[in-house]
Amino acid sequence: MRYAMAVDTKKCVGCSDCVVACQTENDVPIGFCRDWIVETNDGTYPQLVTEIRSERCNHCENAPCVRCCPTGASHITDGGIVLVNKRKCIGCGACIASCPYDARYPHPDGFVDKCTFCEHRLKEGMKPACVSVCPTRCLYFGDLDDVNSDVSRVLARRKHKSLIPEAGTNPQLYFLI
Amino acid sequence: MATRRQFIRISAMGAGAVAAGLGGYKLFASGVNGGENAAKAVMASRTPTYCEICFWKCAGWVHTDETGRIKKITGNDEDQHSSGRLCPRGTGGVGMYYDEARLTRPLIRTEERGAQSFREATWEEALDYIAEKTKAVAEKYGAGSLALFNHGSGGKYFTDLFKALGSDSIAAPSFAQCRGPRDTAFIATFGEQPGSPENTDIRDTRCLVLIGSHIGENMHNGQVQEMSDAIDNGATIITVDPRFSTAAGKSKYWLPVKPATDIALLLAWIHEIVYNNYYDRQYVEKYCYGLEELKSHVAGFTPEWAYGITTINPNLIRETAREMANASPSVIIHPGRHVTWYGDDTQRLRAVAILNALLGSWGRRGGFFSLEGKDLPSYPHPEFPKVTKSWRDWNPGKYNLADSPVSNVLVDASIPEPGRDAMIKAWFVYGTNLPLTIPDTEHTIKAIQNLDFIVAIDTMPMEITGWADVVLPECTYLERYDVLRASPHRKPAIALRMPAREPLGESKPAYWMARELALRLGKQDYFHFEKLEEMLDWQLLKVGSSLEEMKKIGVKTWERETGSPYFADGEDIEFNTNTGKIELYSTSLENEGFDPMPSYTPHPEPPEGYYRLIYGRAPMHTFSRTSNNANLFDLMDENTLWVNPRVAKEWGLSNGQPVYLKNQDDILSDFPIKVRVTERIRWDSVYMVHGFGHRDKKLTRAYGRGASDTQMITNVIVDPVMGGTGMRGNFVTFITDIKDKEAAS
Numbered sequence: 001m002r003y004a005m006a007v008d009t010k011k012c013v014g015c016s017d018c019v020v021a022c023q024t025e026n027d028v029p030i031g032f033c034r035d036w037i038v039e040t041n042d043g044t045y046p047q048l049v050t051e052i053r054s055e056r057c058n059h060c061e062n063a064p065c066v067r068c069c070p071t072g073a074s075h076i077t078d079g080g081i082v083l084v085n086k087r088k089c090i091g092c093g094a095c096i097a098s099c100p101y102d103a104r105y106p107h108p109d110g111f112v113d114k115c116t117f118c119e120h121r122l123k124e125g126m127k128p129a130c131v132s133v134c135p136t137r138c139l140y141f142g143d144l145d146d147v148n149s150d151v152s153r154v155l156a157r158r159k160h161k162s163l164i165p166e167a168g169t170n171p172q173l174y175f176l177i
Numbered sequence: 178m179a180t181r182r183q184f185i186r187i188s189a190m191g192a193g194a195v196a197a198g199l200g201g202y203k204l205f206a207s208g209v210n211g212g213e214n215a216a217k218a219v220m221a222s223r224t225p226t227y228c229e230i231c232f233w234k235c236a237g238w239v240h241t242d243e244t245g246r247i248k249k250i251t252g253n254d255e256d257q258h259s260s261g262r263l264c265p266r267g268t269g270g271v272g273m274y275y276d277e278a279r280l281t282r283p284l285i286r287t288e289e290r291g292a293q294s295f296r297e298a299t300w301e302e303a304l305d306y307i308a309e310k311t312k313a314v315a316e317k318y319g320a321g322s323l324a325l326f327n328h329g330s331g332g333k334y335f336t337d338l339f340k341a342l343g344s345d346s347i348a349a350p351s352f353a354q355c356r357g358p359r360d361t362a363f364i365a366t367f368g369e370q371p372g373s374p375e376n377t378d379i380r381d382t383r384c385l386v387l388i389g390s391h392i393g394e395n396m397h398n399g400q401v402q403e404m405s406d407a408i409d410n411g412a413t414i415i416t417v418d419p420r421f422s423t424a425a426g427k428s429k430y431w432l433p434v435k436p437a438t439d440i441a442l443l444l445a446w447i448h449e450i451v452y453n454n455y456y457d458r459q460y461v462e463k464y465c466y467g468l469e470e471l472k473s474h475v476a477g478f479t480p481e482w483a484y485g486i487t488t489i490n491p492n493l494i495r496e497t498a499r500e501m502a503n504a505s506p507s508v509i510i511h512p513g514r515h516v517t518w519y520g521d522d523t524q525r526l527r528a529v530a531i532l533n534a535l536l537g538s539w540g541r542r543g544g545f546f547s548l549e550g551k552d553l554p555s556y557p558h559p560e561f562p563k564v565t566k567s568w569r570d571w572n573p574g575k576y577n578l579a580d581s582p583v584s585n586v587l588v589d590a591s592i593p594e595p596g597r598d599a600m601i602k603a604w605f606v607y608g609t610n611l612p613l614t615i616p617d618t619e620h621t622i623k624a625i626q627n628l629d630f631i632v633a634i635d636t637m638p639m640e641i642t643g644w645a646d647v648v649l650p651e652c653t654y655l656e657r658y659d660v661l662r663a664s665p666h667r668k669p670a671i672a673l674r675m676p677a678r679e680p681l682g683e684s685k686p687a688y689w690m691a692r693e694l695a696l697r698l699g700k701q702d703y704f705h706f707e708k709l710e711e712m713l714d715w716q717l718l719k720v721g722s723s724l725e726e727m728k729k730i731g732v733k734t735w736e737r738e739t740g741s742p743y744f745a746d747g748e749d750i751e752f753n754t755n756t757g758k759i760e761l762y763s764t765s766l767e768n769e770g771f772d773p774m775p776s777y778t779p780h781p782e783p784p785e786g787y788y789r790l791i792y793g794r795a796p797m798h799t800f801s802r803t804s805n806n807a808n809l810f811d812l813m814d815e816n817t818l819w820v821n822p823r824v825a826k827e828w829g830l831s832n833g834q835p836v837y838l839k840n841q842d843d844i845l846s847d848f849p850i851k852v853r854v855t856e857r858i859r860w861d862s863v864y865m866v867h868g869f870g871h872r873d874k875k876l877t878r879a880y881g882r883g884a885s886d887t888q889m890i891t892n893v894i895v896d897p898v899m900g901g902t903g904m905r906g907n908f909v910t911f912i913t914d915i916k917d918k919e920a921a922s
Contacts, residue, residue: 011409013405013423013424013796015396016812017262017264020268020811021265021268023808024250041857044822045421046431048426049426133251133262134262135402136401
């Protein structure tokens, strides 16, 4: 099983519902976030292109945050989800520095926190909170080993990219373009 | 990057420029145990609600944990407004309950208005005081001198109270500051208005045309969702906007129209569609009135004519007209929502309605469907007394086509004029922050200063509560019952709102307040039920449900009784207009002395060194009312001023630089606003999101954040047809130095 997410940049309007839904679902303290919106603009008026992306941990197959963690708190679990065991985490921040995607933040309670693909919801047969809430349905989630999963199907038919592929992390967050 | 507070990261360059910095985090070297993962906490219960953070009123569930804490709010899958997905504001509704700035005690003013000096009072004292003052004004000046401004569900109870007292001076700013021109234009054309939520069949459309409507930034949930469906389905989106809006970024065609010239573009489209026989001939012949008049009216309005006015390439006008025609009748020229721009707004929306009529989209799949709502019996009460002095009497003969009272007429009528006393003497203001809602803040305050008495009912301290004599604290929608939501949609449906928690502090639901006042004013017969839930149960039993059932399901949907939401082929239809037809040529406008068909009139342009002020919405906020909500403040804590790079260069402005604004009437912004240098705005205009620049210090987070567009809008161009307040004829310049600001003031 290989969990992955695809974000349709053609549909995302950057409303940030994914951000606030994640915050309430996962008790992310106000002022921090596990997912966020990036907007890029190109061109000059009136020849313009805007791309809007909902971003989060890329759940890399080759995760630098896991490799650099001195305590083994950062680890990869079933389905390829990169997690932090907060009881083992000493909050040293090495993982934060190593992440090319800026996906982690220091939780005020002293550990490092990040997107879990809402592992607790997956176990209940639900989708991550961001996917469930997105008004534009621009987030596709599922198992890449299952050709019929939402994410496999959309990646099969749509052009896509990943971010900073040159970092060699093999990210599992895809952007439909 | 210094902080992760910035959830929206804006990059001026290509996709590579993301999140480069890693330093600056405050790292924690110790503290191993983060406590229980609250995400795993068992959900103790969920209660149904419909959202009150905006007018879309999506139905959802409020989830509380074992301790009773409101944990999260999610959508109700059965709900047509939300399809089970709330927008960021609805999801962030949690922050409304937990806002520490909330009003929790009745307040009575101790000093002059605006000084923010209040003492806490008991409900008994506050209600007695209001009743006494209300009675005094009604006896001295007549019930018509009592005005109610309201927005939101609880407005219904105060409306009933006012009707019981014999006043019809009951206005919602959502008419004259927002939708009014559109409703008036569509009623004049089709005999009915688009409704709320609108009857736009976006999910099945093949072509969606947005005229300054920025779906996706305005978070009208169902429409945002359906626009996304339309993108999936390969529909063509055409966006007309001087700003490269989010929707423009999703569009096949973006027409960067010169501001204030939209009517010229619409007339050129009508010209193209009529003279190339692109219109739906069968539909127009059967249903429409006035094609020949329209044809001769638009004869000269060629794309080349429009080019000189709008700056839109004539070939692009032709091409987009063909796109619309190819999609006909599955095409929507969107009616928009906030459409009070230039004072000729009803006429612009008439042009929109005419285009839709020509393309046969009204009543057709992928165009506009027919709404059907559930008829709910209203609770029994005596006839309301006859209104002896109506709001219409303040301006005899004016705004006869307005189907709702005009809020700014009530404001104007509160100010004495030479030779006549003010006609309105007391205001009740429910759930609407008038100083940031009705344009020209100083004018609104002048009206307030002339009142004998003003009451504000709100959940939060707002500018308006600072001006009130008595402030009544309402509990949030998460803590109260309200009337059933029964807005018409594709299928008739109802939704229940019930409390998820007890009201915080001494805050109370609006129904209780209105009824308590009714008891004191001898109008108790109009409030038969002591508790609203008794009325709801009575009502629900009459339509084959019950309060018990609704508490479990939240939303109940019925099949339509009126058949298909679309016209059948060749169906005979009588429209609710004078001619019984869709009026391309409007007899009702003609009867009132207005142009029966729309024309373009030039509007003033910004003077040298000034820029047209355009404003809009952000998806995380509703008007000025959500800016202190911790969850939503976290997503967006201030507005920025969009400035074209050419203009920024000329003025030496850089990204993030705070500037004060001064408008054409020398009004200075209270607070600075940060510049956002972006190609997404024209060089003759600047843009900001509405609702920021709060003056009320009690708004712990929002005070002084960003600037208020409403304060800058002092040139109000009133629509002669329906009284709407055109707000886009204002021009601002930059004050870059605080010393200059002081000198200028």
